[in-house]
Amino acid sequence: MTWHLADLNADVLASICTALYDVEEGTKTLRAFSSMNRRIRHASLPPLFRSVSVPKKPLRESTEALVALKETNSVTRYIRVFTFSPLPSNALEEFLHSHDPAVLLHSFKHEGPDCASALVEALASMPSLENLTFQPKPNPNLRELVIRHFPVAFAPSQLRLERVKYLSTDVSFTFLRRICPSAVALSVETIGRVLVGSQSRRALR
Structure with a gap:
């Protein structure tokens, strides 16, 4: 069974996006992460x-x-x-x-x-x-x-x-x-x- 980040529930994705945003150069890192698919992009909007x-x-x-x-x-x-x-x-x-x-x-x-x-x-x-x-x-x-x-x-x-x-x-x-x-x-x-x-x-x- 193939597992993908987008399969995670919304709360987990939101936590990952927030954690990525809080690291050094977080905005750049999160923008790259958000380009993976529409669901991850939506989860990245609040911190971005x-x-x-x-x-x-x-x-x-x-x-x-x-x-x-x-x-x-x-x-x-x-x-x-x-x-x-x-x-x-x-x-x-x-x-x-x-x-x-x-x-x-x-x-x-x-x-x-x-x-x-x-x-x-x-x-x-x-x-x-x-x-x-x-x-x-x-x-x-x-x-x-x-x-x-x-x-x-x-x-x-x-x-x-x-x-x-x-x-x-x-x-x-x-x-x-x-x-x-x-x-x-x-x-x-x-x-x-x-x-x-x-x-x-x-x-x-």
């Missing part, structure tokens, strides 16, 4: 997508990355640790190169709201999320853009990240603290300076 970071790019590109991530909702449900750290818009540099005022107009009118909406939808696709970091690059203009547009997008969404226990963000981004009612640890910063390392759940409210 346990922690996800959006590449640090200007606002427009960061928004596109969020949209693409949300569209892969078959894997976003496994995300437990998520980091999003966008950079300021490069619209000014584009304007100086093209001298086209439409570049600045589009940036001012759309980039902030578009990124905010994309973040709401991406987070809504992560039911297992436990650790959230939202730290835009320290920049007064970017911080003001977030304060102006993001609460507007989050308020009507009624999004609640009940499983998030750890939140790291700017002290001014209270809209994130509101949607993480179960957070027991909070790390807040302002323009790169740490204000609070850890607070109790009562202090977060």
Whole structure:
């Protein structure tokens, strides 16, 4: 009788995948292991997508990355640790190169709201999320853009990240603290300076 790894039950396969992920170069090892067949590939998804970071790019590109991530909702449900750290818009540099005022107009009118909406939808696709970091690059203009547009997008969404226990963000981004009612640890910063390392759940409210 021929025996194959795929014949193992789901719990055993999941344990093997987790063990492979935890070794040195675990991501590379597990990806190779997951290519054996569809059942093993499915078992490898939780550890492979346990922690996800959006590449640090200007606002427009960061928004596109969020949209693409949300569209892969078959894997976003496994995300437990998520980091999003966008950079300021490069619209000014584009304007100086093209001298086209439409570049600045589009940036001012759309980039902030578009990124905010994309973040709401991406987070809504992560039911297992436990650790959230939202730290835009320290920049007064970017911080003001977030304060102006993001609460507007989050308020009507009624999004609640009940499983998030750890939140790291700017002290001014209270809209994130509101949607993480179960957070027991909070790390807040302002323009790169740490204000609070850890607070109790009562202090977060």
